[in-house]
Amino acid sequence: MTTIDIDRGSASGGALDFDPFSDVFFNDPYPTYKRLRDEAPVYYSERYDFYAISRHADVTAAYKNFEVFSSSRGVDLNTIRNGFLNRPDMPPPQLIIMMDPPDHNRMRVLVSRVFTPRAIGAMEPTVRDIITGFLDKVDAKKFDVVADWSEKFPVEIICTMLGVPEESRQQIKKWLDRSLTRAPGEIGVSEDGMNAGIEAGMFYYDLVVKKRENPGDDMMSRLIQTEIAREDGTTTSLDDVEIVGFVSLLGGAGAETVTKLVGNAPVCFADNPDQWQKILDDSSKIPGAVEELLRYHPPAQYVCRYTLKDSEMHGVTIPAGKPVLLINGSASRDERVYKDPDRFDIEREQGQNIGFGYGVHSCLGAALARMESRIALELMRERMPKFEVDRSGLQRVNMTNVAGYAHVPVTVLD
Numbered sequence: 001m002t003t004i005d006i007d008r009g010s011a012s013g014g015a016l017d018f019d020p021f022s023d024v025f026f027n028d029p030y031p032t033y034k035r036l037r038d039e040a041p042v043y044y045s046e047r048y049d050f051y052a053i054s055r056h057a058d059v060t061a062a063y064k065n066f067e068v069f070s071s072s073r074g075v076d077l078n079t080i081r082n083g084f085l086n087r088p089d090m091p092p093p094q095l096i097i098m099m100d101p102p103d104h105n106r107m108r109v110l111v112s113r114v115f116t117p118r119a120i121g122a123m124e125p126t127v128r129d130i131i132t133g134f135l136d137k138v139d140a141k142k143f144d145v146v147a148d149w150s151e152k153f154p155v156e157i158i159c160t161m162l163g164v165p166e167e168s169r170q171q172i173k174k175w176l177d178r179s180l181t182r183a184p185g186e187i188g189v190s191e192d193g194m195n196a197g198i199e200a201g202m203f204y205y206d207l208v209v210k211k212r213e214n215p216g217d218d219m220m221s222r223l224i225q226t227e228i229a230r231e232d233g234t235t236t237s238l239d240d241v242e243i244v245g246f247v248s249l250l251g252g253a254g255a256e257t258v259t260k261l262v263g264n265a266p267v268c269f270a271d272n273p274d275q276w277q278k279i280l281d282d283s284s285k286i287p288g289a290v291e292e293l294l295r296y297h298p299p300a301q302y303v304c305r306y307t308l309k310d311s312e313m314h315g316v317t318i319p320a321g322k323p324v325l326l327i328n329g330s331a332s333r334d335e336r337v338y339k340d341p342d343r344f345d346i347e348r349e350q351g352q353n354i355g356f357g358y359g360v361h362s363c364l365g366a367a368l369a370r371m372e373s374r375i376a377l378e379l380m381r382e383r384m385p386k387f388e389v390d391r392s393g394l395q396r397v398n399m400t401n402v403a404g405y406a407h408v409p410v411t412v413l414d
């Protein structure tokens with residue numbers, strides 16, 4: 001495992017230092033992003049030996065160009081460098097997010113059959129019940145929006161859809177947190193994180209075996225029954241390892257990101273009371289607010305790719321065989337695309353919002369994430385129309401790729 005000092009990642013003045021593992025990054029990456037866009041749109045980090053792309057046009061172009069910017073070695077720096085779960089000797093797992101076309105297309109078509117907008121839409125009453133149920137349990141006058149609420153419902157929702165038994169759903173989140181959390185300055189997954197990944201994998205494996213014997217009306221059972229066209233022209237069903245990989249990915253993707261988006265909401269609205277007033281006056285502004293939260297503070301701040309060929313951008317050659325960070329968090333504040341990008345404005349024209357990624361890997365769960373976030377904001381409007389954020393209690397996560405709060409304590413006012 002690689003560790004580094006954390007007193008790095010300078011935001012303003014001096015040499016430009018972008019360090020996605022530093023405190024500066026987790027606390028406020030935006031001034032550094034601006035410098036990257038202006039001074040080094042293709043940035044090279046000597047410390048970590050990666051390249052970073054920060055302008056909207058370049059990030060979207062790289063997302064589309066999978067022949068150069070490949071996902072097949074992983075989408076976070078550690079996996080690209082050290083292999084999945086620090087196992088360079090093992091072939092990368094067949095996870096949809098870690099595949100390039102044409103393999104990716106086959107998997108995506110298959111999963112899209114299960115994850116249809118119709119299927120997601122039909123879930124709305126269940127999703128609303130789950131989100132409301134967790135909010136019913138908090139102290140209505142004083143609670144922690146993330147720890148008491150937004151970190152609980154997304155995992156419950158995706159696990160319900162997958163068919164994970166109720167008693168195990170919150171455990172999935174605990175495993176996930178352990179595998180994503182980094183000590184300050186730590187890039188790689190910790191030993192505890194690896195154990196958590198293995199425990200989760202074993203849990204899912206047992207469940208797949210059970211569902212093969214006893215299928216239910218859930219996504220995991222449907223995945224077991226679906227067939228996929230293979231590269232050699234044959235058609236087979238997914239094997240246990242493929243299903244385990246896919247459901248762990250869905251569990252992970254579904255659990256961490258909505259938590260962060262909803263956690264950012266009270267802070268953004270407390271900072272911008274005029275925007276909250278617009279929501280109070282008119283609930284139809286909520287979908288726009290979800291898009292703006294996604295643009296303003298994307299929970300997935302960046303994704304990584306691995307270059308298969310040399311490429312040139314802004315006069316800089318990015319050689320083959322290097323990790324490249326595509327920084328959504330910077331692209332979505334690019335003044336070349338957004339007017340007054342540092343202003344939080346729920347009514348703005350979004351253009352190509354890349355908070356859910358872009359191109360072949362664009363978020364499969366976007367419709368679900370939008371629905372969950374919309375319902376959460378509707379409930380905030382109803383149950384906490386006036387509130388204060390206790391800023392001394394704000395605490396951020398220190399995770400790879402995702403950014404946001406672990407704690408957002410609020411007091412609901414009369």
Ligand code: HEM
Nearest residue numbers: 075096097253254257258300303356357361363364365369
């Ligand atoms: C606010 C919430 C969310 C955000 C910000 C988000 C963001 C993203 C991003 C940026 C990507 C692209 C990754 C890449 O290009 O390497 C992605 C892919 C993906 N997301 Fe999400 N996501 C969210 C919620 C969800 C949910 C709720 C689910 C599932 C239940 C989900 C499932 C996936 C999957 C399976 C992929 C991979 C798709 C592929 O490789 O074809 N996401 N997401």
